[in-house]
Amino acid sequence: MLTRALRAMGGLLVAVYLTGAGWFFILAPWGHFWTERVLAGTPFWLLPLLGNSAFRGALAGFGVIHFAVAFIWLDSALRNP
Numbered sequence: 001m002l003t004r005a006l007r008a009m010g011g012l013l014v015a016v017y018l019t020g021a022g023w024f025f026i027l028a029p030w031g032h033f034w035t036e037r038v039l040a041g042t043p044f045w046l047l048p049l050l051g052n053s054a055f056r057g058a059l060a061g062f063g064v065i066h067f068a069v070a071f072i073w074l075d076s077a078l079r080n081p
Helices: 002-030 032-038 044-050 053-079
Strands: none
Touching (some): 002 032, 002 053
């Protein structure tokens, strides 16, 4: 009984982490944080890559993948109690 509860709690914590990371990767590249913190502190040779819209979109896609993994993780945790 205790191991089942700990397993469920661990699954929930992983899903919460993945969801938070997903939101970060989706929102951060398109906000003020990206332009004021990331781009301002990067070396000159890296600016074309980090300022590229395709790279920002790839990071947002990585965030969507985090959401999908969180959903799969929760789904498998709920199916196998």
